[in-house]
Amino acid sequence: MTIVEERPAIDAGTLVSAELRETIAADVRAKYDHIPEDLAYRGVGQMPAFVAASATSEKPLSPSPLVDDFWHAFVLRTKAYADFCQETFGKFVHHQPGFLDREEHGGGKGLRARTVDAIQAAGYAVDLYWTQYPDHGPGAEVLGAAEKASVLELGCGTGGNLAHLATLGHRAVGVDISPVQLDAARERWGDLPGLELHQRGALDFTSETAERFDAVYSVFGAIWFTDPDQMLPAIRQVLRPGGVLAFSQRPAVEGCYGCQASYINQADAPNPLVVRRWDYTPDMWTDRLKQHGFRYALANEVTPPDGWKTGTLLVRALAPGA
């Protein structure tokens, strides 16, 4: 079933009072001292969206480990949790621990996709993720966007990150070369105020637009799949002086730098799809950014969650000026 989202997405953190959010965040941080304040703020903001989605979903959902920690903390404050459920959903939303059968509910990826879909269908925005792991790593603060900034995502896919930025009040412009991805983004986000989508290649869009953005970003998106010697100058052209460029991708495999190609077999086509991407070490990225006139270039690997091997390369720099 396809669910068309016509209501603007809501920041789920607003479902819970500021005082209660602080209490839950403090409970979690007292138990897990490795959770910094900003991550606690995000966790406590996302958790009510998960509870809201669970209240309406007919199928079981699975929270990310971070959201689960915040849900536990909330459930332990039994009166506040029961009141919240009754006032917000008109019923109690139970926490049922245990593993869901893989055959019946799909693996971790399938469950995660179902959960994100259910959160969005319930009308809530999911957070901005830079990594391949849910609720992991930094969020929208990387963009350093002031209130009502204009941001451009290159290779926005189905638009979840962009929708989050629009929900925060920014003008959020997304570009993707794939009509399939953009159809899905339009269907999911409908007329979310502040969100604008363009089906275009990243180089074409950046060379054609007259708009100047406060931030340009890409999450495993077009910046990874475009020659940086073409992409970086094009991004400089569309960034305001001092604007932020940020992007994430998988870290390079040792010794495999520059343009890399993969053949991807497709179920319904006789020939594999050839995908080119550009991989560099963090130092190579910062050198390249400096060569193209960017300032304060930083590139770091975000470590993966416990039990996972591959981290995420996160790169950030500023356009000159201002």
Ligand SMILES: C[S@@+](CC[C@H](N)C(=O)[O-])C[C@H]1O[C@@H](n2cnc3c(N)ncnc32)[C@H](O)[C@@H]1O
């Ligand atoms: C791995 S997906 C990531 C999508 C999204 N950023 C996310 O995090 O879910 C890569 C996206 O980049 C888009 N893309 C790849 N090359 C592009 C290009 N040159 N211009 C615009 N979009 C591009 C693809 O169509 C795809 O939607």
